[in-house]
Amino acid sequence: MIGRSERADATAPAEVRLSEETIADPYPLYEQWRQDASVQPVRFPSGLIVWQVTGGPEARAVLTDPRFSRSLRGLQRRGILGLGYAAGASMLTSDTPKHTRLRKLISRAFTTRRIEGLRPRVLEIAGEFLDEVGRHDVVDLVSTLAVPLPAAVVSELIGIPADHRDHFGRWTSTLVSTPTNPAEEEARRQAVLDQHEYCRGLIRSREAELGTNGVAEQPDLLSALLVAHGADRLSEPELLAMINLLVVAGQETTTNLISNGMLALLTHPDQRRLLVEQPDLIGNAVEELLRFDSPVQRTGMQVALEDVPVGGTVIPAGAAVVVLLAAANRDERDHPEAGQLDVRRGAKDHLALGFGPHYCLGAQLARMEGAVVLGGLLSRFPAMRLAEPVTAIRRGPSSLFVRGVLTLPVRPAG
Ligand code: HEM
Numbered sequence: 001m002i003g004r005s006e007r008a009d010a011t012a013p014a015e016v017r018l019s020e021e022t023i024a025d026p027y028p029l030y031e032q033w034r035q036d037a038s039v040q041p042v043r044f045p046s047g048l049i050v051w052q053v054t055g056g057p058e059a060r061a062v063l064t065d066p067r068f069s070r071s072l073r074g075l076q077r078r079g080i081l082g083l084g085y086a087a088g089a090s091m092l093t094s095d096t097p098k099h100t101r102l103r104k105l106i107s108r109a110f111t112t113r114r115i116e117g118l119r120p121r122v123l124e125i126a127g128e129f130l131d132e133v134g135r136h137d138v139v140d141l142v143s144t145l146a147v148p149l150p151a152a153v154v155s156e157l158i159g160i161p162a163d164h165r166d167h168f169g170r171w172t173s174t175l176v177s178t179p180t181n182p183a184e185e186e187a188r189r190q191a192v193l194d195q196h197e198y199c200r201g202l203i204r205s206r207e208a209e210l211g212t213n214g215v216a217e218q219p220d221l222l223s224a225l226l227v228a229h230g231a232d233r234l235s236e237p238e239l240l241a242m243i244n245l246l247v248v249a250g251q252e253t254t255t256n257l258i259s260n261g262m263l264a265l266l267t268h269p270d271q272r273r274l275l276v277e278q279p280d281l282i283g284n285a286v287e288e289l290l291r292f293d294s295p296v297q298r299t300g301m302q303v304a305l306e307d308v309p310v311g312g313t314v315i316p317a318g319a320a321v322v323v324l325l326a327a328a329n330r331d332e333r334d335h336p337e338a339g340q341l342d343v344r345r346g347a348k349d350h351l352a353l354g355f356g357p358h359y360c361l362g363a364q365l366a367r368m369e370g371a372v373v374l375g376g377l378l379s380r381f382p383a384m385r386l387a388e389p390v391t392a393i394r395r396g397p398s399s400l401f402v403r404g405v406l407t408l409p410v411r412p413a414g
Contacts, residue, residue, distance in 0.1 A: 013041040013049055018180075018398050025395075026297070026403070027339070030054060030327035038331075039313040044400070045180060048080065051304070051315045053323045056331035056351070058311040062323055063356035065310075068302040070358070071095050080301050080320040082185065090241035092249075092300055092358060099357060105234065106242060106361065109215055109224035115364050118157060119372075125152050126372050130380050133412050138387045141408040142259050145373070150254035153369060158246060159206065159220025164198070171195045172251050173397075175244075195247070196240050203239065221246070250362050256295030256404035257370050261286070262377060263393065263405050264293055264341055266386050271343050276382045279375060284346025286370040291350035292341050294326040297403050299354065325351045326403065383414025 014033070022029050033040065038055025053059050062068055072093035075081040091102045129145045136144075151172075155165045174191040206223050218224040222243065225234075234242065265272040265285075275281055302321045307314050315321060329350050330338040353360035360366065377384065386393070387409040394406040 013043045015043045016050075016052075016400070017045060018400070023395050023398060026326070027330060030324065030330060033324075034327055034331065037313065039310050039315065041319070048320060050301075050320045050322055053310065053321065054327035054331075055311060056328045056334035059323045059325065059328040059351055060355055061310050062302070062321060063299070063351075063354065063358070065308060066096070067305050067308045068321055069095050069305050070099075070300060070302055075301055075303055075320075078303055078318060078320075080303055088237045088241040088244075090245040091361070092245055096357065101232070102234075102238065102242065103357075103361070105229050105232065106225065108228040109218075109221055110361060111216070112364065113216065114157075114221065114224070115368065118153070118365070119368060121156055122153055122369060122372050125149060125156070126369075126376050129373075130376050133377075134380065136412065138409055138411055141262055141377075141410055142255070142405055143407070145377075146255045146258040146262075146405075146408070149258070149373060150251045150369060153254075153365070154247060154250035157221050157250070157365070158243065159222045160202065160247075167198065168195075168247055168251075172248050175248050192244065195244060199240055199243050200236070202243075203236075246362075249360075250365070252402055252404070253295045253362075254366055254369050256402055257286075257290060257366065258373050259405040259408050260293040260295060260403065261289035261370065261374050262410075263408055264289055265374070265378070266384065266410070267390055268341050271341055272378065275343055275378050279379060281343055281346075282371045282375040282378075283367070285343035286367055286374065287348055287350065288341065288343050288345050289370070289374070290352035291329045291335065291345075291347065293403065294329055294350075294352040295402060295404065296352065296354075297324065297326040298401060299323045299325060299358075323351075325354070381412040381414075384410050384412050385414050387411050 033042075033052065034054040038058045039051060039053050041049050042052045044050050053062050069075075070093050072081065072089040075093070089098070091099055091106070094102060126149060129149050133139050133141065133144055151165055151168065152162075155162070155168065160168060171191045171194060174187055175195075202222065203226070206220075206226055210218075210223060210226060213227070215224045215228045218227055225239070225242070265275070271285075275285055299322055304315045304317055304319045304321055306317045309315075329335070329352060332338050334349065335345070335347060353363045353366065393408065396404060396406040
């Protein structure tokens, strides 16, 4: 989440700060930035100057241009990412050919069939959480449903035993936070180390149980991955980075889709009514909710390997670059009346799941979870309403990266 911007003088880069006001609603600021210039340098809270891309066409150009690198080592060497960023190079922080190799390997295990096979479990898990929601006059949808459900699904997918899932939830929240001081930086580093130690044990126990079954027959993604990588072995750091990425990428993102999405529907009664009357629109609605209030606000850091012209501006060699996906998703050139929520729009060309080679690997699962949960909430509780005035709903976390809702108290029966 991006904070307020101020300029000391006309030529200095705007300052990006995490402030209450823009954590509550960053979109006016995004609009202002995009109108100033869809590609411009800003100063991040750490002091780093980052070239920020806020326009849709410019975002797609950057995300498909190999002259922008994600390589963790390169970013660390240039001081763009700190050395404390100890998660290790994953798919998301690698360029081709390493990225292609890692993505190909996981794609052998993370297949459409495996995701579709999860659907009955997702329905079952969602049913249990929806029952719990229905037991209360007033209930917080975030802690009762939006946080535990994606954690349960991603744990089930990977094969993390149910009684270990709380640790994962805690590590993930620490990992997606934006550290603002050395103590928080240290907490983040420690969370990665703790998670790695736990995962080493999990890998050893899975390896001992693999048997002779093929990839498709393995009971969970971790076992499938251990079989799939076969001769083209993942090194232990690669495997740990991959599990870490899946756990982090699959949880808070989906949590925020559910809570941002439900908040948007509760504050747009006409749109909710439309969905209650026409439940078949749920697929379109999930796309629109992803676009309208994107759970992942921006991409990971990149670096320009040479001077690259984008939208009439030259991003200089060596510059740090991020794409503000949530700002690009409100670009009128791509989405007329972009500030309006319209669940019939159903545009799949939004950037909420990324674009180009790093397009979200879990997109199919994210869409399925979104449709099952939001569709389930609307059909079970068609009269649901907020239990507090909308102005009392607190947005968060305090992160440059993700945007969600801290608590969402509702009256399920209306
Ligand atoms: C609503 C939920 C989700 C949203 C909004 C989301 C969003 C994104 C975005 C924006 C990216 C690209 C980031 C960048 O370019 O820097 C991405 C990549 C990724 N996502 Fe998701 N994601 C979601 C759910 C999931 C789930 C459920 C999983 C897996 C369990 C997952 C796994 C990944 C992985 C592995 C990548 C990296 C792909 C690569 O580097 O090739 N995501 N996601």
